[in-house]
Amino acid sequence: MAQKNYTGISVEVNEEGYFLDSTVWTKEMAVEIAKELELELTDLHFEVLNYLRTRFNAGEALTIRGVGKSGVIDIKGFYGLFPGAPMKKAAKIAGIPKPASCI
Amino acid sequence: MKKILILGAGTGGTIMANKLRKSLERTEWEITIIDFEKTHYYQPGFLFIPFGMYTKKDVIKPKMDFIPVGVNTVFAEIDSIAAEENSVKMKNGDIYKYDYLIIATGTRIVPEETPGMLGELWQKKIFDFYTIDGAIALADFFKTWKGGDLVLNIADMPIKCPVAPLEFVMFADAFFSERGMRDKVNIHYVTPMSGAFTKPRASKILGNLLEEKNINIIPDFYLERVDNENQKIVSYDEREVPFDCLITIPVHKGSEVISRSGLGDDMDFVPTDKFSLRSHKHENIFVIGDASNIPTSKAGSVVHFSADVLFENIHCAIENRPFTASFDGHSNCYIETGHGKGALIDFNYDTEPLPGHFPFPGIGPFGLLKETRMNHYGKLIFRWIYWHILLKGKEMPINSKMDLAGKKLA
Numbered sequence A: 001m002a003q004k005n006y007t008g009i010s011v012e013v014n015e016e017g018y019f020l021d022s023t024v025w026t027k028e029m030a031v032e033i034a035k036e037l038e039l040e041l042t043d044l045h046f047e048v049l050n051y052l053r054t055r056f057n058a059g060e061a062l063t064i065r066g067v068g069k070s071g072v073i074d075i076k077g078f079y080g081l082f083p084g085a086p087m088k089k090a091a092k093i094a095g096i097p098k099p100a101s102c103i
Numbered sequence B: 001m002k003k004i005l006i007l008g009a010g011t012g013g014t015i016m017a018n019k020l021r022k023s024l025e026r027t028e029w030e031i032t033i034i035d036f037e038k039t040h041y042y043q044p045g046f047l048f049i050p051f052g053m054y055t056k057k058d059v060i061k062p063k064m065d066f067i068p069v070g071v072n073t074v075f076a077e078i079d080s081i082a083a084e085e086n087s088v089k090m091k092n093g094d095i096y097k098y099d100y101l102i103i104a105t106g107t108r109i110v111p112e113e114t115p116g117m118l119g120e121l122w123q124k125k126i127f128d129f130y131t132i133d134g135a136i137a138l139a140d141f142f143k144t145w146k147g148g149d150l151v152l153n154i155a156d157m158p159i160k161c162p163v164a165p166l167e168f169v170m171f172a173d174a175f176f177s178e179r180g181m182r183d184k185v186n187i188h189y190v191t192p193m194s195g196a197f198t199k200p201r202a203s204k205i206l207g208n209l210l211e212e213k214n215i216n217i218i219p220d221f222y223l224e225r226v227d228n229e230n231q232k233i234v235s236y237d238e239r240e241v242p243f244d245c246l247i248t249i250p251v252h253k254g255s256e257v258i259s260r261s262g263l264g265d266d267m268d269f270v271p272t273d274k275f276s277l278r279s280h281k282h283e284n285i286f287v288i289g290d291a292s293n294i295p296t297s298k299a300g301s302v303v304h305f306s307a308d309v310l311f312e313n314i315h316c317a318i319e320n321r322p323f324t325a326s327f328d329g330h331s332n333c334y335i336e337t338g339h340g341k342g343a344l345i346d347f348n349y350d351t352e353p354l355p356g357h358f359p360f361p362g363i364g365p366f367g368l369l370k371e372t373r374m375n376h377y378g379k380l381i382f383r384w385i386y387w388h389i390l391l392k393g394k395e396m397p398i399n400s401k402m403d404l405a406g407k408k409l410a
Helices: A027-036 A043-057 A064-068 A075-081 A086-093 B011-023 B043-048 B132-144 B164-178 B200-212 B256-261 B300-318 B373-390
Strands: A002-006 A009-013 B002-007 B029-035 B039-041 B060-062 B071-075 B078-082 B087-090 B095-097 B100-103 B107-109 B148-154 B185-190 B216-218 B223-227 B232-235 B240-242 B245-249 B252-254 B285-287 B331-338 B341-347 B356-360 B364-368
Touching: A002 A027, A027 A043, A027 A086, A043 A064, A043 A075, A043 A086, A064 A075, A064 A086, A075 A086, B002 B011, B002 B095, B011 B029, B011 B100, B011 B300, B039 B043, B043 B132, B043 B164, B043 B373, B078 B256, B100 B300, B148 B164, B148 B240, B164 B185, B164 B200, B164 B245, B164 B331, B200 B216, B200 B341, B252 B256, B285 B300, B300 B331, B300 B373, B331 B373, B341 B364, B341 B373, B364 B373
Parallel strands: B002 B029, B002 B100, B029 B071, B100 B285, B148 B185, B148 B245, B185 B216
Antiparallel strands: A002 A009, B039 B060, B078 B087, B087 B095, B107 B252, B223 B232, B232 B240, B331 B341, B356 B364
16 A cells, blocks of 8 residues: 655555545645646635545445535536546545446 | 235246245135236347347247246236235226235336436437337337437436446447448447446456457436437436437336335335345335345346345244345346357445356356357356246245355455
């Protein structure tokens, strides 16, 4: 397993860069991870990240369609915030594992 | 008299009815199974229909042939489950009470989730092969098709049998080659995943196989809508793929019964403990097969392996013991690769598909993650096994737990 340094703190991540322990995540770290993905986070980004973390902590499966039905944002908007691969990017920035919705 | 109620007489429900009727005393336990449809479909056979290899009669049998004596069978539509009252309400007003409920209501395709899917081109140039009607309509279409862009698109995950779309495009490659018109057909595999399959090593090997067969993979494509007028599919990030014939694997959801009962997640799958197979919410409700939200393939092999676990745990529940069986997510899929060959994958929650031999280490006869003739015969023989052994809950020489022996780990 690899180590990454965010906001001066060493964090354990998997080979793809996803956090192994979601509890060490902070908003400040999110800003730095987003920079690596060339994204500037807005309040709306954080609303989505918080929603994903809440759902993840409740043990629920995360899917793009689920986010679209969340009331936080629609799917088009989700793509707008995290272009290309919104669920993978958002999960990485939110400090949670890559969603296992792809089976 | 205590009561076990099984909703759904598909693969999972039928296997459980057979297993439980054998083990539970008839004087103590009443078992009832409910389904709205009298025909049992061998769903893995749908794939063969568009290419003229199977017809309808090859994939259907009466459900009653597989339900054992001593099980009450009801063919009628379910309205909803009243979990707090331990009862199931039927559309005709009948009510069935239960001590234990097994939900085996499966999954269904919902093409109407995607704008434009059911537009004017539906079943003219847009087809599914996940229903008997769709598969037959496509078989007719292929008989006279002159060629062009053949686009297979997976709208979203999860889907039934995640390898079926791969098999479809490889069959299409062989089918059009044999008809001497492969040069007139461009095959595109358009998927929301990042590659050919969900697990890395299998994705790489299967991806190479598609490349060898000159099948174009378009990954990370998340379908928003179908444009009938211009004959193209459009993703949420505005990418477009034109088609002359679109094969859609539409969005899948759980049964409407689950939705009406308020027992499902966003997609109407029942939240289920992935090890014990019991509902998260209700102690006396168990879920088997595609109806649950457990992170496995939605496939008959998973139903078959998990049936052993569910059987043991229902006995634990009845006898007030802690659960002794735990499902490992075991899944096993034959993959038709065309021209009389096939591949095979075997995996679970923690172990991705690996190369090797199956089921006997070092011997086979089946080869894992490689194309062999034997694997193709395995798939064909499986239909017989399905009707005669699997549905009846009889023993098979394959462990329900995945075995690492015979697999190459590195």
